[in-house]
Amino acid sequence: MVAQAEDVIPQRSPLMAFMARWLLTTNHKEIGTLYLWLSFTLFFIGGAMAMVIRLELFQPGIQFAEPLFYNQMVTMHGLIMVFGVVMPGFVGLANWQIPLMIGAPDMAMPRLNNFSFWILPFAFTLLLSSLFMEGGAPNFGWTFYAPLSTTYGPPSTDFFIIGVHMMGISSVLGAINVIVTIFNLRTPGMTLMKMPLFVWTWLITAFLLIMVMPVLAGVVTMMLTDRHFDTSFFSAAGGGDPLMFQHVFWFFGHPEVYILILPGFGIASQIIPTFARKRLFGYHSMVFASAAIAFLSFIVWGHHMFTAGMPVWVELSFMYATMLIAVPTGVKVFNWVATMWRGSMTFETPMLFALGFVILFTIGGFSGLMLALVPADFQYHDTFFVVAHFHYVLYPGAIFGTMAAVYYWIPKWTGNMYDERLGKIHFWTAVIAVNLTFFPMHFTGLAGMPRRIVDYSLQFADFNMVSSVGAALLGMTQVLFLYIVIKTIRGGAKASTRVWEGADGLEWTVPSPAPHHTFETPPAFPPIMDENESTSLNE
Amino acid sequence: MNEAAPRYYVPHSSPWPIIGSTALFVTAFGAASFIHQSTEKVAAEGSFGQPIFFTGLALIAFMMFGWFSIVIKESIRGMNSGLLDRTYRMGMAWFILSEVMFFGAFFGALFYARIVSVPWLAGASNNLETHVLLWPDFADTWPLFMTPGGDATEAMEAWGLPFINTVILVSSSLTVTFAHWALRKNSRLPLVIWLATTVVLGATFLALQVVEYIHAYTELGLSMGAGIYGSTFFMLTGFHGAHVTMGTIMLTVMLLRCLSGHFSSENHFAFEAVTWYWHFVDVVWLFLFTFVYWF
Numbered sequence: 001m002v003a004q005a006e007d008v009i010p011q012r013s014p015l016m017a018f019m020a021r022w023l024l025t026t027n028h029k030e031i032g033t034l035y036l037w038l039s040f041t042l043f044f045i046g047g048a049m050a051m052v053i054r055l056e057l058f059q060p061g062i063q064f065a066e067p068l069f070y071n072q073m074v075t076m077h078g079l080i081m082v083f084g085v086v087m088p089g090f091v092g093l094a095n096w097q098i099p100l101m102i103g104a105p106d107m108a109m110p111r112l113n114n115f116s117f118w119i120l121p122f123a124f125t126l127l128l129s130s131l132f133m134e135g136g137a138p139n140f141g142w143t144f145y146a147p148l149s150t151t152y153g154p155p156s157t158d159f160f161i162i163g164v165h166m167m168g169i170s171s172v173l174g175a176i177n178v179i180v181t182i183f184n185l186r187t188p189g190m191t192l193m194k195m196p197l198f199v200w201t202w203l204i205t206a207f208l209l210i211m212v213m214p215v216l217a218g219v220v221t222m223m224l225t226d227r228h229f230d231t232s233f234f235s236a237a238g239g240g241d242p243l244m245f246q247h248v249f250w251f252f253g254h255p256e257v258y259i260l261i262l263p264g265f266g267i268a269s270q271i272i273p274t275f276a277r278k279r280l281f282g283y284h285s286m287v288f289a290s291a292a293i294a295f296l297s298f299i300v301w302g303h304h305m306f307t308a309g310m311p312v313w314v315e316l317s318f319m320y321a322t323m324l325i326a327v328p329t330g331v332k333v334f335n336w337v338a339t340m341w342r343g344s345m346t347f348e349t350p351m352l353f354a355l356g357f358v359i360l361f362t363i364g365g366f367s368g369l370m371l372a373l374v375p376a377d378f379q380y381h382d383t384f385f386v387v388a389h390f391h392y393v394l395y396p397g398a399i400f401g402t403m404a405a406v407y408y409w410i411p412k413w414t415g416n417m418y419d420e421r422l423g424k425i426h427f428w429t430a431v432i433a434v435n436l437t438f439f440p441m442h443f444t445g446l447a448g449m450p451r452r453i454v455d456y457s458l459q460f461a462d463f464n465m466v467s468s469v470g471a472a473l474l475g476m477t478q479v480l481f482l483y484i485v486i487k488t489i490r491g492g493a494k495a496s497t498r499v500w501e502g503a504d505g506l507e508w509t510v511p512s513p514a515p516h517h518t519f520e521t522p523p524a525f526p527p528i529m530d531e532n533e534s535t536s537l538n539e
Numbered sequence: 540m541n542e543a544a545p546r547y548y549v550p551h552s553s554p555w556p557i558i559g560s561t562a563l564f565v566t567a568f569g570a571a572s573f574i575h576q577s578t579e580k581v582a583a584e585g586s587f588g589q590p591i592f593f594t595g596l597a598l599i600a601f602m603m604f605g606w607f608s609i610v611i612k613e614s615i616r617g618m619n620s621g622l623l624d625r626t627y628r629m630g631m632a633w634f635i636l637s638e639v640m641f642f643g644a645f646f647g648a649l650f651y652a653r654i655v656s657v658p659w660l661a662g663a664s665n666n667l668e669t670h671v672l673l674w675p676d677f678a679d680t681w682p683l684f685m686t687p688g689g690d691a692t693e694a695m696e697a698w699g700l701p702f703i704n705t706v707i708l709v710s711s712s713l714t715v716t717f718a719h720w721a722l723r724k725n726s727r728l729p730l731v732i733w734l735a736t737t738v739v740l741g742a743t744f745l746a747l748q749v750v751e752y753i754h755a756y757t758e759l760g761l762s763m764g765a766g767i768y769g770s771t772f773f774m775l776t777g778f779h780g781a782h783v784t785m786g787t788i789m790l791t792v793m794l795l796r797c798l799s800g801h802f803s804s805e806n807h808f809a810f811e812a813v814t815w816y817w818h819f820v821d822v823v824w825l826f827l828f829t830f831v832y833w834f
Contacts, residue, residue: 105546183629247651248644
């Protein structure tokens with residue numbers, strides 16, 4: 001073959017070889033690894049900012065952070081966690097797993113894949129550099145409402161805007177790659193309704209990304225021109241409206257929150273059947289529920305703006321549409337529980353995280369229903385109740401989902417089993433710490449503690465102290481996770497091909513660790529699973 | 540098609556993506572600094588942003604040249620199986636969808652201004668007190684001749700230059716289709732003539748758009764700063780114009796590639812992708828003409 005000629009690489013120093021490997025790679029596994037490490041790195045940076053926030057809120061009064069700096073921490077924490085941790089984490093999993101799960105030789109556009117990844121470190125360099133600029137980093141919250149971000153935004157806001165543009169380009173290109181890979185490179189025989197659910201949920205996620213990331217690009221562009229080129233999109237004196245910012249932003253923002261959770265749904269739907277040793281209950285309804293959630297996500301954005309000023313009939317329409325989302329979500333939760341019903345269950349770490357996901361995410365879903373009610377929302381709006389709600393869906397939802405996926409697939413990636421004892425310690429401390437941190441926020445929020453304020457009234461002191469202790473524990477737990485991951489990469493019990501006794505799917509037919517190139521010829525589907533070979537840790 | 544080609548061609552490591560992301564970073568950093576330093580909001584401390592920005596753009600052009608060169612070479616060597624062809628088709632289609640949504644954001648802003656914010660400022664719905672207290676003299680008109688803050692402008696007439704531009708752009712969509720038909724029949728001369736005509740029409744459209752902008756700024760008082768009418772007018776037509784510029788450049792490249800004999804009657808997806816893009820730009824213009832100029 002002609003292409004082989006390019007394989008002959010001249011001798012390089014180890015550093016050059018290392019750089020060349022990771023900078024120039026077109027391999028979906030290497031790019032997946034890059035995404036995951038970027039996400040993990042930013043997880044600790046964003047986490048450190050959360051620690052500053054919790055340290056300041058440990059007691060009432062202003063101890064460690066000036067109000068302006070506190071606002072910067074709140075803003076950057078949100079931006080980094082949403083755009084730098086959860087999204088790249090899921091893209092990393094998609095890169096590793098989608099080709100393995102559908103029997104593809106790689107992502108459909110491998111060079112574009114490299115491009116999508118390497119935009120991100122630059123984008124976050126730009127975003128983080130704003131911390132050191134005159135006037136400080138963006139300080140208007142991750143939702144960057146006008147006019148806080150237009151008329152009153154610090155000079156670094158322009159760097160934030162350009163950074164968001166870069167993240168948008170990366171996400172859209174990555175999403176196109178995912179969709180095309182799924183539509184074009186499935187192994188013969190794998191029809192759409194036979195795809196693993198992780199692939200299905202990522203297909204829908206990628207569709208959402210393509211639909212809404214350009215809208216985000218549009219809204220930050222309007223911000224930029226309002227700031228510097230005299231336009232009046234968000235200025236009433238020119239006939240525009242600051243409220244319009246919220247409409248355009250949340251048209252992006254609400255589908256965005258499903259972008260942050262749908263792959264997690266897919267992960268739970270892979271893991272629970274494996275450890276319940278049963279087929280997934282209600283596969284078709286899972287697919288349709290995911291699609292229904294994606295559709296509804298486009299017509300509910302106004303529920304973020306109930307107190308901002310809309311006609312009553314508009315508020316009611318958004319309220320009813322929002323409450324409808326509980327139906328497909330309920331279908332999903334029912335199906336996960338029904339999958340476990342009379343299953344032959346074991347509780348390895350991935351399963352624990354998946355179960356934590358199902359239970360705690362559902363709590364976040366319920367508080368979401370409470371927030372969906374227009375009259376109730378007038379009380380909850382902009383309080384810590386909202387903070388509790390979205391941290392319940394993001395931490396035990398998106399983050400636990402990602403961690404479950406890492407434990408579930410890391411034996412396939414590295415060829416080594418992780419340390420099950422440490423994994424269980426990680427799970428139990430994390431699950432306790434998550435609840436310790438975020439559950440009290442429901443109470444302070446209902447009692448009226450506003451979010452995004454550096455100081456608070458004395459009566460909230462006890463619950464805030466509990467939250468801060470929980471947060472410190474939660475932060476330390478993730479250092480343990482880092483240790484577990486590194487330990488697994490460096491060694492451990494050898495993983496078999498199938499890894500888990502109940503595992504099913506094409507990714508469990510390739511050796512562990514998965515070779516550099518897999519499925520250069522399309523595999524047989526449905527796969528023939530090796531019944532005898534498994535290293536279930538409970539044996 | 541090369542018999543030895545694998546089922547799906549997976550390229551080996553490539554320097555172009557990292558050159559591209561570096562170029563994008565240089566452009567982004569330069570753009571942010573440039574905007575910073577060229578407006579009064581920040582005291583100008585020497586404008587290093589501008590050269591960095593243009594360096595970045597040059598790097599992006601270099602990257603695109605290099606990247607597309609290898610893709611073209613692969614295509615000519617027959618590495619493109621049917622599956623890879625489908626990949627490119629799907630990729631282009633989804634990319635155009637993302638572009639549609641980008642314009643959707645600005646159309647959304649236009650409709651919001653016309654249906655919600657301007658009437659509300661004049662007291663519609665339950666906003667009578669806002670109107671009376673803030674700007675009692677403000678009247679709800681579209682185009683917005685007088686903003687609440689007192690900026691005045693005249694409206695752009697739809698049936699002058701904009702209509703001529705509509706005719707030009709719609710004709711260019713036809714000529715590019717004629718070029719495509721010629722390419723499918725391997726008729727080289729009509730292909731080159733029709734494609735060249737399309738490029739000329741695109742360039743004419745852009746030239747007339749410049750004339751229109753000068754007219755708007757110097758005679759109508761219609762500028763970016765002329766309130767929400769000016770804002771939506773210039774952002775929508777401006778981004779559209781930027782896309783026409785890109786499209787014209789892409790068509791020119793296709794013309795050069797046709798002259799170099801890169802395409803065959805079966806294998807010419809790059810050409811088709813550009814025609815898709817061109818039709819997309821055309822459809823966006825029809826919406827613009829209807830909602831920005833006409834009604």
